[in-house]
Amino acid sequence: GAGVSQSPRYKVAKRGQDVALRCDPISGHVSLFWYQQALGQGPEFLTYFQNEAQLDKSGLPSDRFFAERPEGSVSTLKIQRTQQEDSAVYLCASSSHRQGGSPLHFGNGTRLTVT
Amino acid sequence: SQQGEEDPQALSIQEGENATMNCSYKTSINNLQWYRQNSGRGLVHLILIRSNEREKHSGRLRVTLDTSKKSSSLLITASRAADTASYFCATHPWTSGSRLTFGEGTQLTVNP
Structure with missing residues (x-):
């Protein structure tokens, strides 16, 4: 496809379950970002x-969060032992540029609800 | 933590009117960007202005940047109902590596 694709679109997990969120960036984009967006807030x-190479993981809120991009294309964000405060929209974005601060192309996100 | 703060939090106008949104930030930046987000969708990049630029235009959009005041404004002229969305400013501070830091957003409603 032409854009960033994320799956699943919606995910409901019971507290304590593990979840895996997938991101397919635009083909050839070297830079990939994960952001978390709480309701009514900007992306974090x-x-x-x-x-x-994971060059910056300073925004991961706890060691329950883990991300990988083993072949430099598809990325997976994994959350272990989900908690209610993990409920949010998880956005993936990619860029063709290596240098920081370049415009980002976002997917539509995965809305995670932890019950 | 949020670097930018948008003002107002919400704005409701009539079609055809102009909409102005403001963004303030705290640290020195390399560039500032504006994004639009429709409900339930991802963010779409609108415009980028570098720290050595003062004004930039793209179609009905006009962005200004005042680095001495650490503020930016986004003007949408002749608004349309389709402009209804949340608008976010995002800064690239010199010390942040590759990340962009987003503000809390302005919810714009354009009434037909």
Whole structure:
């Protein structure tokens, strides 16, 4: 496809379950970002990949959050032992540029609800 | 943590009117960007203005940047109902590496 694709679109998890969220960036985009967006708020940075290298994971809120991009294309954000405060929309974005601060192309997000 | 603060939080206008949204930020930046988000969708990049630029235009959009006041404004002229969305400013601070830091957004409603 032409844009960033995220799946699933919606995910409901019981507290304590593990979840995996997938992101397919635009083909050839070297930079990939994950953001978390709470209801009514702006996106908050989670982590950044350049190709397969995770260069910045300072925004991950706890060690229950883990992201990978093993072949430098598709990325997975995994949340272990989900908590209610993890409920949010998780946005993936990609960019063709290596340098920071470039315009980002966002997917439509995965809305995670933890019950 | 949010670097930018948008003002107002919500804005309701009639079709054809102009809409102005403001963004203030705290640290020195490399560039500032504006994004639009329709309900239930991802963000769409609108315009980027670099720290050495003062004004930029793109179609019905006009962005200004005042680095001395650490503020930016987004003007949408001749608004349309389809402009109804949330608008976010995002800054790229010099010290932030590659990340963009987003504000809390302005919810714009354009009434037909």
